[in-house]
Amino acid sequence: MTVRVLVPTGMLGGGFPPETVARGLDLGADVIAVDGGSTDSGPYYLGSGIAKTAAAAVARDLRVLLRAAATAGIPLIVGSCGTSGTDSGVDWVAGIVRGILAEEGLSLRVATIYSEQQAADLKEHLQQGRVHPLPPAGELDPETLESCRHIVAMMGHEPIAEALTAGADVVLAGRATDTAVAAAFPLLHGMPAGPTWHAAKIVECGGQCTTNPRAGGVLATIDATGFTIEPLDPAVACTPASVAAHMLYETVNPFTMREPAGTIEVADARYTALDDRRVRVEGSRFEPAAQYTNKLEGARITGYETMSFTAIRDPHILGQITTWATLLRRMITTWVRDTLGLGPEEYALDIRLYGYDAILGDLDPDTRPPREVGVMLLVNAPDQQTATAVAKVANPLMLHLPTPDMDYLPSLAFATSPAETERGAAYEFVLNHVVDAAPTSLFRIHLEDRDAYGK
């Protein structure tokens, strides 16, 4: 008995050669699983409930995958829909799926699983002592929950398995662990937890565990004693090193990884080349936890931002760029106080010297004078009008500010007109906590009728 999991790409909307999916079906895929989200692009997507990916890119990928699922009669599972897995993200992907099913005349039963949480419910959990911090976070206070625009809980495999058991052909999940998406079907069909969870971690980024991550996804074949992994593109290889190295990717600890139901332990895993492009993995374990937990993610608004961008090429200014930037900050602070009546505690500034030290700041090992510098001013204020007003007060300085030893006014190189760009609300991640729960208690599963779509 084996279960074969096809993962076409690391991110729905990322694209893949359609023939790699056809090859996966030829190899006997039992399920297609794909991740639709991540926190990796920042808090905006959770805070706003808007996806990072373009609808057209998501539709292009889904059209191939829905056709494949219908042709082979196997389920399609999408996790963390709409980047952050908010209810709006699930509905956004469901709308795209509905359109494709109608256009293609496909009769597939769709389940949606919602993972968004209400602050009031979580405050109840908090009061009952069921919410715990993860390092480096501290104890949670109820006001933090209230301040979030959106809060999601990360589901394990159980809600997905429940939707499949109820008869879903297509499961569109809200926020889920990257691994749950690939683990749900094999676990439902009796595959052992150790190899299943380890395989799910290895395949979660599609071709990332191969020698050519841009050539499409992978197929994991799970059985009673381990799993075998191979790329979907016949010209690409998995090697013991490429597979083992994927446990390093975006993880704090390369040997253990916590899931809602327990911990994946791979310190004793053995990676063996079956041939020049397939790898066998055995010895992975899964240790059930005493308490089932779901991780929470939340984002709140920190203010509203306006950005301005100018640039400097004059070697005289570049020779003393940090002196110039210090003067710029001081002058902006003074002019904002004199014109807008705002003290420095009523807004926040970030002045970034791109081309000098914008990325690493004072960690930068290289302090040579730059050849060209882009000066980004980011203003954060309690409302958009104030942020833009500060940026506009700064505008003449970003155009004409000299260094202290210059007796004339230079004119610097603004990148755009207008110089200011309103960025809207700015967000920050504020939750890094887990909540004690039963495996499906925080999630709402909705199974649609097969005939909800145009036949």
Added chain:
Amino acid sequence: MRTVNDLSREVRSKNAGPFWVTMEVFLHDAAGLAAIAFLDERVIAELYRVPEGDVQIFRIPSLNVVKISFPRPVVQGSLHDRDMHAGQHHVPLATLPLPG
């Protein structure tokens, strides 16, 4: 002067969730792994100006890899975060001179 980069196939950094950064040094061989044995919690703490007690280091001889994780000093996406994916923060590590 020889650096960590000179011993490595790749040095990389990335977020491990919004609150952690993780880095990997992929050494060419076991000799390279031995040569960067000096990379300990204290060296990393000084290089990245983070508390020594927050630094986690994993050495993986089977892959000739050293992996380093610590909490992000600036939370991802906040006003003063200049590296959303923490994908450029390997540079101080990669350019670190080897001792001796």
